[in-house]
Amino acid sequence: MSALRFRNLSSLFLGPKGENAHFFENLLLEAFRDHVFWRRNFHPEDGFLVQEADRRRPEYEASQAVLSQELMSLLAELKAGVPFFSPRYIGHMTSDLTMASLIGYFATMLYNPNNVSADASPVTTRLELDVAAQLARMVGYPAERQWGHLTSGGTLANFESLWVARNIKYLPVAVHAAANEAGLRGLTVTLPSGRRADLQELDLWQLLNVEPGAALDLVDAFRARVGDGARAAQLIDRHSLAGLGSQEFGRVLAKDFGDALESAVVLVPSTAHYSWEKVCRALGVGGAQLVHVPVDSRFRMSADALQQRLESLAARRQPVLACVSVIGTTEESAVDRLDQVASVREWAGRELGLAFHLHADAAWGGYAAAITRAPDGRRHSYEEVVAGAAPEVWPEEGVYRALCALERTDSVTLDPHKLGYMPYPAGAICFRDKRVRELVSVDAPYVFHTGDNEGANIGRFILEGSKPGAAAAGVWMSHKVLPLDSEGYGRLITETAKGARALHRRLAGGDFLPFRLVLLPASDINIVCFAVGHPSLKTLEDNNAFVHRVYLAMSGSAKGAARRPDYYLTKTVLRRDQYGHAPDPLVQELGFTAQDYLRVGGLAVLRCTVMDPFLASPQGKVEHLKGFAETLRRVMESELRGEVS
């Protein structure tokens, strides 16, 4: 294995010029033919369904001609797509994919397994559970207790985390009522202060401030006292929010406790992905209950602001449903100081009696946690992580600490189809405690009748039903070739992040005069954002419009562009209602005032996601950092003159 310790990264992708096409083609044929011969070897005595004579009949040939023809036309259309594979594409988080994931996906698709239940996917269900266990190990959850699975994407993973958080928040209330109904006395529960208390003596505020693990322990204790697990589950369900529905549950709260307290809030950094609003609305938590905690100038959730917010919520006795910390914001790849956030949560439990679910939305950055793991599974020290990292030192120590702190959360979203370089659909959710599964499960009589291996029937415990086993195989293959440690994904992501640092340094040092180029702080992972301007652009409105034109000229969506841009980027708007004062320094450096920013409502910036691990160490004939800077300058010049580049 020692020869393999330092994998050659360029050997694992198809390559911008299809450098590994021959190799991949062989794998493709191997996988395909292997499958075909599997078919032939299943009851060979059945004979061929189609005889050679049939095949030569005109309608047979005509049908296949239609298929060939339509494929050619699809292939022609696809070429109007975006060259994500190229080092010249530095836009969204899309890129070349690992050959391992592609071939794993394709090979498995031929077998058509459905991971809703092991019955329909005896092999790939196991691969999915393997993959989830690997992710949990990287995160640092206890192996015997964790539970996780793949989702169609990060939004559904986030949805599940909040679905669980909502159900667990109101669980002690349900157990309280169920114990009353069953006439059970003397159940105790651990409060955030560490004190144990009699369940029946808690008021509503206390019931809504039981830590997730303590709430699950309470259910275990209740089940043990009832004796019959099914009956215990029924009793709780009759009083649960999911069972009763929000409206009836609210009515019961008001009746039983007089004051139902204010609606529980979900705390997210103001940089949080828009899916959080979608999820809050869908779950009935309410868009108004999504509370944005301000970010600091590095676009990370401010731990101080979080602390203040928790204090004021506790003072008004408004419960907290969950706190979401972002590991890699979608627009800046900023990494919240999750270590500090987790400590604030502990402080809030101790000092304020507040308990809530802590979720890390690491859809973007989760795979970066691979840098913290040695191949033998132990945690690397920070010094080990950055040893020999010059000239670009990545990550900063705070990012390292945040990644290590993933183990202090209750759940984590992390998407293989983002920094895992794998095809869609492949999101993932990991939970610290597998007991949460029962909070969202329902019975499905026809699929789940094996009984002896419950965990294998993934569909029982998740929002989705039918799902591609091929996605699990793709992720599994990719993890085989690039394990979730510092020598596998850790190395790939380190090279990528260094590329982003190099681009940042190149733009910072570049001579764009008379244009202005104002960079956001160096990103925590792999995004470089910057505003551009020119002295002739007198208003922020004009400046934003200029940025938009530059974006159009350097994107695939340019309408009427006669040719493809030489380099691709994208853009975003730092909106006042989301970002607050964080962009003020940038606005000023650009020559405008904080008042301008307030008036306009946002600052348009260009945005480059570096996904190419070779950007900082070019091996082809072109220095892409230089090429990018030159193209940017040329486009700015022509857009300023109002010409089409």
Next chain:
Amino acid sequence: MSALRFRNLSSLFLGPKGENAHFFENLLLEAFRDHVFWRRNFHPEDGFLVQEADRRRPEYEASQAVLSQELMSLLAELKAGVPFFSPRYIGHMTSDLTMASLIGYFATMLYNPNNVSADASPVTTRLELDVAAQLARMVGYPAERQWGHLTSGGTLANFESLWVARNIKYLPVAVHAAANEAGLRGLTVTLPSGRRADLQELDLWQLLNVEPGAALDLVDAFRARVGDGARAAQLIDRHSLAGLGSQEFGRVLAKDFGDALESAVVLVPSTAHYSWEKVCRALGVGGAQLVHVPVDSRFRMSADALQQRLESLAARRQPVLACVSVIGTTEESAVDRLDQVASVREWAGRELGLAFHLHADAAWGGYAAAITRAPDGRRHSYEEVVAGAAPEVWPEEGVYRALCALERTDSVTLDPHKLGYMPYPAGAICFRDKRVRELVSVDAPYVFHTGDNEGANIGRFILEGSKPGAAAAGVWMSHKVLPLDSEGYGRLITETAKGARALHRRLAGGDFLPFRLVLLPASDINIVCFAVGHPSLKTLEDNNAFVHRVYLAMSGSAKGAARRPDYYLTKTVLRRDQYGHAPDPLVQELGFTAQDYLRVGGLAVLRCTVMDPFLASPQGKVEHLKGFAETLRRVMESELRGEVS
């Protein structure tokens, strides 16, 4: 085109023995090489990233050796999978896939488009919208008004339908409050009776009984009166359930209207898929609000029972959030008489003043609606559909009428990855009225800034975010080769359904004595369910256990089975709490009493899903219907003796 009118179905699948392997391999290579050369032609001057010399370095070869090695081991593992491709697999709804969808998926996966926004998928977003329009056309929704998209599966499609239904149910309440806040008077709304009424004069019961279209018209009228669309949306959102959250919304209802009425219910047939319970729980509607309407002896929702249920709900003034009708139940492929259900809805509006969303869960059977469409788009008469259908006449006229009635719903779930013979993930949802999109949309600043073509940014309007453009291309390709009409998918599904009829007839006429074999009524589409027993099995408990053993011996999940079964089937349990008295005749025919059934709580039956369009017309060397019956008999004999087959 005339030569192509009657497609040869066996030319469109890889085939149970890989009969079309050579053809498919050529397509595969074509798609792959075409993609590679696309890469090479993008800035060829950049040169190759990997030089031949690099490629020969030991770590390069070692990395690729790992990949090859792991692929071989994956391929070996996959062979422990289930032979879905074979006519001998008659278990779950999984089967061979159209080559068109496989090659479309694979070819597009190489380009890695993400259909969250057109920016990341200029080609495949269009293909997805095309596909949705094709489905809507088959269903019969007005082309200029419909909206639809692909989902990861039927569960998410069902989720979206109920999410929309929930938001639209409470929309008139929100507009009522918003109009109050804005001081707007004189807005009118159409009641189910057809009468127009002043919005401000409606009581809560009336506000919760506005038909979906009328509620959307009300929003339009409100927006026109406010003048500013953004402000109108904000005003409504401030008073909406999604904005306020369920708890706060419930409190406002109680405050504003005194009595908040009982929680709104969702009516489903007792055969409904378990995902409906999951969805009701997740959305906060509540598991308790899911009301099962009894089914008749054909396992179809009873229109009489539905009518009675609506009457009693109206009498107690409990609102109805939605009614779900199932087109192809998961366990029997029974098709509700949607034509009758839709008429009951009209009656309830007229006579009871009840209004609610009508959804068709046609995840299973939706593609069967292709039989009702001629290639030119007009609707076939029933006589045209069954012309020349002997010896197996399919469908019955009631099924035909139900399929035609899809056009009378507000939304439909229909899954390409089920009767569309396409790879996962490919579910789909169609809405009659695209205005519903705004009820579930949120803004996403960084992806949706093109502005000029909103519909192309699918992610704004759906639950999921990132999603595979490859899935859209797979569906699109398959629809090209097999259009959604009687000569495309209609023919494929007709052949399949006839196969199920033939299997039913074979089992009904087979001599299994002394075993008992009791068939469910001939299925509406493609599932054959039957119970088996033997005089020596004296209790229903023993009989159910026997059925389970037969299932294990004829399934891929048999533990310790030395070899694969010759034929595969699956099983299900008709549970008393779901099915009520519908299985009574079967139980009696099996030699037990209705009391036995009540005591045991369920009847175990074997279940065969026919997906092979050639089952009724064998072209190979084996008569599979005969082979299946013989295997079943042999397995029953050996399982009765307690031996391992």
